[in-house]
Amino acid sequence: MARTNDDIDVKVDEIHQKRTSSMSRRRLMQALTGLGMTVGSAVYITPEDVKGASADQVPIVKGHTFAEPGDPTTERVTVKENVPADWYNNLKRAERVQEALKLEEIDEVSLVETRPPEPGGENAYIYVEVAEKLATESKKNAGDIVGGIPERSNGIEIEAVVNERVGYESEDDQESSGSKNEIDVESHSATVNPGQAIYTGNGTSGTAGGRVYYDSHDYPRFITCHHLWHGEEPDRNNVDVYDSSNVDLGYAINGDCKSDYLVFAPESDVSVSNRVSGGIIADITGEYSQDYVNILAGEGESVEKQGKTTGYTTGELHTANGYVAFVGFEGCDDRSDQVRWGDGSDFDDGDSGSVAWYQWGDDYDENWAVSLNAGTYWDSSLSLTVFGSGTWHFPNYSWG
Incomplete structure (x- = not known):
C-alpha cells in the first residue's frame, strides 16, 4: 500500500563543503537541489549567498517584491534569508x-x-487522513487502511487518522452565495481592490484576490478563484466579472482549474489597486516563497484575509505542503501545494478568491501574499481549515 524509501537524505548544509565560488548559477542550482533544497529557492541562490551564510545556516528565498514596493515600473527583486540548516534539513x-x-x-x-x-522544538512530521466514507464506498475498513500506513519513514514520524466527515456535502454547500443571473451591464470607471466582492453573472459571487503582473510587464491584472465559474475555461468561454453595481470589471485571460485561479485583464476604464478594501488598510506588495511560508507555519504565525462574506479574519498557518483530495462540486480534486490555515470561522461561501497575507515590514503598506483562498476543508477533529494554492503556484504572475 504505502511505499517506502530508505535512501532519502537531505544535507543542504553540505553546500559549504563545495567550491561554490567556481560554480555557474546552473551548477550551483543543481548542487543545491541535489542536496535537498526547494527549486523555488535554489534557482535564485548565488555563490555569494552561500558564502554569506555560516556553516550552520543555509540561504533560502524569502519572497519577491518590487525594488520600490507597489511600483511595478521598478525592478522585480528577490529577498533572501539565512535559516538554521538543521531546521531546513x-x-x-x-x-x-x-x-x-x-x-x-x-x-x-x-x-x-x-x-x-x-x-528549536518539535521535528517535522507527515499528517495523513483516511476518509471513512470513501473506505466504505470501496468496501474497505478505514482503520485497516490507517494501520497499513507506516508510523515512521526515514526518521520522519507519520500520523495517520480516520476522518469521519470528509466526502459528505451539506445542502448549504450546494447553494450559490449570490444571485445576479440577469445583469444589466454598465460601463463606467471603477476600481478593483483585493478583498472586494465580485460577481460572475452565473449566480455566484466571490472575492477579488489582488493585483498581479505577468512576467516583467507593468500592466496590472487581478486574480480570483477559477471555481467561481464552475469549470468554465477562459480560452473557450466568454468569462466576465462584475462589481456590486453591475460594472463590467474585466475579461479572463488565463487560469487553471486545479490550481484554482483565474486572471482578468481590466476594462479600459477600470483601475486595479493593491490596497485591501473593507475596514482595514493593507497594501499587498509581494509574495512569500513556499519555504518561507513553512517557516511562518513552524513559528505558529497567523495570516490575515479580507473576504466578501466573513470580512476581516486572522488564523494560524498550518502548512504550505498540503494535498487535499476532495473539493466537492467545485471540481478539480486532488490539489497539491495547498496552504492550510485558520478554522471554520475564517472563511465561508463568497470568500473564495480572497488572498491570505502576512505583514512584511513594520507598516501596513508592506504585506506579502501567502495563498489564494479557495475553500474550507474538514480535518479529523471535525473542524474546518481554510485551504488554497500558495502564491508561488501561479506561473509568471507576481503580486504587487
Whole structure:
C-alpha cells in the first residue's frame, strides 16, 4: 500500500563543503537541489549567498517584491534569508518522504501534508487522513487502511487518522452565495481592490484576490478563484466579472482549474489597486516563497484575509505542503501545494478568491501574499481549515 524509501537524505548544509565560488548559477542550482533544497529557492541562490551564510545556516528565498514596493515600473527583486540548516534539513527530509510515499495515490486518503518543524522544538512530521466514507464506498475498513500506513519513514514520524466527515456535502454547500443571473451591464470607471466582492453573472459571487503582473510587464491584472465559474475555461468561454453595481470589471485571460485561479485583464476604464478594501488598510506588495511560508507555519504565525462574506479574519498557518483530495462540486480534486490555515470561522461561501497575507515590514503598506483562498476543508477533529494554492503556484504572475 504505502511505499517506502530508505535512501532519502537531505544535507543542504553540505553546500559549504563545495567550491561554490567556481560554480555557474546552473551548477550551483543543481548542487543545491541535489542536496535537498526547494527549486523555488535554489534557482535564485548565488555563490555569494552561500558564502554569506555560516556553516550552520543555509540561504533560502524569502519572497519577491518590487525594488520600490507597489511600483511595478521598478525592478522585480528577490529577498533572501539565512535559516538554521538543521531546521531546513528536517523540513526538506519530511517533504521528500511525503513525496516518496505517494500516500495520495491511496484512493481513500483525503489529505496528506508535511507539518513543518518548530524552530528549536518539535521535528517535522507527515499528517495523513483516511476518509471513512470513501473506505466504505470501496468496501474497505478505514482503520485497516490507517494501520497499513507506516508510523515512521526515514526518521520522519507519520500520523495517520480516520476522518469521519470528509466526502459528505451539506445542502448549504450546494447553494450559490449570490444571485445576479440577469445583469444589466454598465460601463463606467471603477476600481478593483483585493478583498472586494465580485460577481460572475452565473449566480455566484466571490472575492477579488489582488493585483498581479505577468512576467516583467507593468500592466496590472487581478486574480480570483477559477471555481467561481464552475469549470468554465477562459480560452473557450466568454468569462466576465462584475462589481456590486453591475460594472463590467474585466475579461479572463488565463487560469487553471486545479490550481484554482483565474486572471482578468481590466476594462479600459477600470483601475486595479493593491490596497485591501473593507475596514482595514493593507497594501499587498509581494509574495512569500513556499519555504518561507513553512517557516511562518513552524513559528505558529497567523495570516490575515479580507473576504466578501466573513470580512476581516486572522488564523494560524498550518502548512504550505498540503494535498487535499476532495473539493466537492467545485471540481478539480486532488490539489497539491495547498496552504492550510485558520478554522471554520475564517472563511465561508463568497470568500473564495480572497488572498491570505502576512505583514512584511513594520507598516501596513508592506504585506506579502501567502495563498489564494479557495475553500474550507474538514480535518479529523471535525473542524474546518481554510485551504488554497500558495502564491508561488501561479506561473509568471507576481503580486504587487
